[in-house]
Amino acid sequence: MTGDKIPQEKVDRILNAINLSASSLGLQPYKILVIKNKDLKQELLPAANNQPQIVECSHLLVFAAYSNLSKEHAEEFIQLQSRVKNIAPEKFSGLKNMIVRNIIPRGDETNFIWASKQAYIALGTGLIASAEEQVDSTPMEGFNSLEFDRILQLDQKGLKSLVLLALGYRDETTDQLSKGPKVRKNISDLIIKVN
Numbered sequence: 275m276t277g278d279k280i281p282q283e284k285v286d287r288i289l290n291a292i293n294l295s296a297s298s299l300g301l302q303p304y305k306i307l308v309i310k311n312k313d314l315k316q317e318l319l320p321a322a323n324n325q326p327q328i329v330e331c332s333h334l335l336v337f338a339a340y341s342n343l344s345k346e347h348a349e350e351f352i353q354l355q356s357r358v359k360n361i362a363p364e365k366f367s368g369l370k371n372m373i374v375r376n377i378i379p380r381g382d383e384t385n386f387i388w389a390s391k392q393a394y395i396a397l398g399t400g401l402i403a404s405a406e407e408q409v410d411s412t413p414m415e416g417f418n419s420l421e422f423d424r425i426l427q428l429d430q431k432g433l434k435s436l437v438l439l440a441l442g443y444r445d446e447t448t449d450q451l452s453k454g455p456k457v458r459k460n461i462s463d464l465i466i467k468v469n
């Protein structure tokens with residue numbers, strides 16, 4: 275990436291698209307950290323196998339999922355539903371009971387995997403929204419999530435990092451890959467038509 279900065283309004287539209295992403299029940303059991311600070315990116319670099327996008331990107335997005343799902347999360351969700359829809363919170367008691375009785379007891383590991391899957395849907399939305407804004411992006415799993423969690427103090431926030439999205443502009447002078455063709459399967463090898 276070139277190191278050039280993305281205009282803030284483009285970043286805001288990408289983040290807004292990510293926020294509009296679908297999630298199970300609309301619970302959004304994840305957060306997205308937005309990192310611009312050069313020193314912090316530099317600190318994260320070794321924990322991402324020194325991949326240059328970490329420091330060359332304009333904005334580094336860290337997708338992190340809830341490490342556990344609590345009654346407080348359920349309550350916060352109901353309050354939001356109530357406020358936005360202008361309906362008394364008591365009316366959502368069935369929904370709240372479902373989360374508290376059926377979802378939370380599944381345990382932290384199951385709920386973290388569930389939350390992670392949903393965060394990846396938001397990641398996909400971020401990829402498409404970036405392309406729409408003519409912003410280049412690299413999704414990145416090549417990093418040590420425990421190290422990221424430590425540096426970003428995610429444990430204290432009840433989060434675990436999952437995947438990164440580096441936003442910036444491709445460097446066409448030095449990055450030969452940027453000029454290459456998209457290597458994808460033939461559509462007929464991807465799609466199985468079931469009649």
Ligand SMILES: Cc1cc2nc3c(=O)[nH]c(=O)nc-3n(C[C@H](O)[C@H](O)[C@H](O)COP(=O)(O)O)c2cc1C
Nearest residue numbers: 325327412413414415416417437451455456457458
């Ligand atoms: C979940 C996921 C993890 C990825 N991790 C990395 C990564 O750590 N570093 C990197 O340079 N690219 C990473 N990529 C990008 C892929 O390597 C890239 O999408 C693939 O090579 C195809 O390239 P293209 O999308 O530019 O055609 C990742 C992509 C996905 C979806």
